[in-house]
Amino acid sequence: MDSHFRGALWTILILFTLPHLTYNMLCPSSCLCNFRGAVKCVGDTITDIPKQLPVHTYLLQLNGTIMNVINEQSLANRDLLLRFSLTHSHLHTIHPRAFHVAPQLKSVKLSYNDLSTLPARVFSPMTTLEQLHLDGNQLETIAPDMFEGLVGLLDLDLNRNKLSSPSSDVFDKLSSLTFLNLGRNSIKKLPPTIFHSLTNLNQLMLYNNELEVLEPGIFDKLINLEELKIHQNYITSLSPQVFWSLKNLRVLTLSSNRLQAIPEKSFYNMPKLRKLTIYNNPLLSLPDQLMGHMPDIIDFYLYATNLTTVPGNLFANMSGLLRLNFHLNDHLRELPSDLFCCLPKLEKLSLRSNNLHYLHPRLFSGLTTLGILFLNDNKLQSLPDDIFQDLSRVVSIDLKNNQLMTLPGDSFLSNTALKALGLSGNPWDCTCSIRGIAKWIRHNEHVVLDRQDVICHSPTYQLLRTVGSLRDEEFNFCDTMTVTPSYFLTHKPIKTFHTTSTRGQTTVAASTTTPSPKTSTIIQGATQQSTTPSSQPSLHTTVLPTTLQTPTPTLPNKEFLSIPETPSPPFYEMLVIEQGPEFVHHNPHKAWVYVWFLPSDMTMTGLLMFSHILLVVTGLVLILGALFYMYRLNKTVNELKTECAHPPGL
Known part of the structure; x- marks a missing residue:
């Protein structure tokens, strides 16, 4: 019985280890081979695709090689190969028929090489190709028939090249495409019909280019688009209704452009939008009708602008908003009293580093779910008594680096969930009006995280005292x-x-x-x-x-x-x-x-008097010591002169 059991174990062991042994025997020295059929080769000794590979190789990855040419037969006899990548190498030439011998490929990645041109129709035989990455190369132009025949292509990455003006029909045959990345190129202008055949496109990346304008109708056919990134361009104006056809859009980034104004109703007809960024634009004003119905939006970024104020209904259609970043607006001096009226789910509000001098008493009254509030680095000189009264769930409030001289003692009594409060960097006036908040700080030291830096700036006899150290009896x-x-x-x-x-x-x-x-x-x-x-x-x-x-x-x-x-x-x-x-x-x-x-404090007076006497005595001792030293020096000099005038033995 035991011998039969041992035999069965040996059989199982051999069956499991045999594929590993076979693959290791066939795997080139500079490669790692997986028994499932994945091979990865790394090193500057690789000059071409290895000839001896496991028969069942379906994935071949070459990285960091000195290979600079893909020859006509480099991929020959690889009938089971489905995914091929040659990245971070010095590839600069591809034979026009290099991929004709591997039409079964579904993924080709040639990222971060030295490709400046590509042969016409070089990828055309791969009718089942789904993924093509040419990012990180030196491509300046793309021939109109470059992607001809790629009817099944889903993912095309042309990021980090030198493209400047792609032709209007370059993507006409890619009707199945769902992802297109044209970011980090030098594109100055896009033809208005360039994307009209991409009706299945979900993601379009146009960031970090040199676009100055978006042509009217350029996005009209992208009815399935969910993500559009146009940030970091030179766009100075938007055509009215340029985004109106994007009814399924979820992410839109327009930040870091040169927009000074945005047309009315620009963001209408986008009910599924979840993230919108228009920060880092020199915006001077916003129209009263800008945002349409956006119940699903959770992130909005509006900062680093030249706005002095905003319409009171700006966020009225954003009932699902969770995070609002409305900061770094150097000219923003005031906010409408009802600006945050309709944000019942807001969790984070950042108003830091604006130029706010005053806040309306009911400004935050509708933010019952707010957890984090940044008001630091403004010009606030005072706060209404009950401005934080309705923020029952707030956990963190930052008031650092304003111009606050005092606060009502009951400012934070209703904020029972508060765990972090910043008050430093304000010119606190430690007179009678500070009594209430000083007492609150003493009783809530664990909440005021920067309490050691909450310092009295006036009157002079209280300078550099912490507000929390002020005692009731002093008032x-x-x-x-x-x-x-x-x-x-x-x-x-x-x-x-x-x-x-x-x-x-x-x-x-x-x-x-x-x-x-x-x-x-x-x-x-x-x-x-x-x-x-x-x-x-x-x-x-x-x-x-x-x-x-x-x-x-x-x-x-x-x-x-x-x-x-x-x-x-x-x-x-x-x-x-x-x-x-x-x-x-x-x-x-x-x-x-x-x-x-x-001060009538006798101890302090005595200490000052003793210090004064000690300094006077020390000065007298130093003067006497100097006189004695001069006397001794003079005597020594006279003795030396006498010896020099009457040397011994003369």
Whole structure:
């Protein structure tokens, strides 16, 4: 039983290994052979197609050879060969009958060689040929009968050649063609009927040429076209309705041309469109009627233009849009309030690197599915309180590199899914108005990924502090009431200064010890008047015209400045408080009076004093050391002079 079992195993093993042994024995030294019939040969020792190949070879790939000619008999006796490629070699000549001996071929790839011309009708005998790649060569012209007889050709690649003006009938016999690549050539103009016989074409590549115009009717017969790429050309204008026959089109790229305007209704009658790019064109405006019904579109690219604004209904027919790239428009200053009204599925919106100064409060109200929002690198100086209120699914918001000085503290309270927020590169003003957002940042440090770079730019005493490091108690002075400064026209009072606030604004007010039954003060920025009962006689008060913001801690009631009977007008025209509470001096400048204070922190004061003394002592020590060094140097020089004048032994 065991011997029968071993015999069966040996038989199976021999049957499986025999094809491998046979193929390896017949495979040339510079090739790799597959028992299924695939052969790949690589190397600069190959000068012609190998003669000895496995009998059942159906795929032959030659790559990186020094073969430069395909002879009349190079492909002879290869009856089972279906796919042949000779690429990245130095092929420059093909015999006119080279493929007559292999009419059964279905695929021929001659990519990246040195072909500059091809014999007429060289491929004609291959009536079953489905794929022909001639890309990466030096072809300048194609004879009208070059593709005659290729009735079954589906895939033709002429990319990366030097074609400039193909004839109008060059593709007339290729009615079965589904893919045509003419990209990266030097084509300046295409005849209006050149594609009229390609009724089955699905993909047409015309990118990276020198086309200046698209002739009217050039695409009229391409009723099955699904992808049209015309980017990176010199197109300055479009004919009206040039795309109207492309009812099955899914991808259209018009980017990187020279379009300054687009005709009305240019993108109508394309209900199956899924991707549209018109970026990197010097567009100055867009018509109100531009986009037709496009429920399936998911990607739209409109950036690097000269647009200053766009029609409010631009995206109204794009209900299926998922990604909108509307950035790098240096002149785009404003957006219509209803621009994004009809995008219920939008997931990504990029408005970065525009010139936006203002956003309407309801601009994003319809984007309930938005996940990523880029607003960085604009000129935004402020944001409406509830602009992000409806973005319940937003995960990332980028506000970096704008001109924001503050944000409402509840700006992101409704964005419960938020995981990444960028706030750096803004000139944050760390006065009372920053209190709310500073508190939010402290409680959501994991969300503000760049929190270490969210830096105070004003006032001066807060410079280089991070907004997240500001504590609530530092804003206690913001909770008191603001009273405007006043001075008296009669009497000679002694005034006590204190600060109060109204909704984040603070001013310095002057109260007096002069008797008054009622002292009335006007609250700057408020509509109410407060009165304080007193047994003192009434005094006339004059309110200064300006309220001054004070970012300092609460100032204690302390008599530290005496006001003369006739006060100095410059001192009372404008008063700016920089720090408190210890008064140092004031400095009038252009009707402003800057009052400077030293911090009352004894530790800091002691450290500064110690540093000053240490620097003075160090300077004295260095001076004394220099004097001593000069004394020693002078003494040594005198001794040397004496020795030279009276040498020993004389």
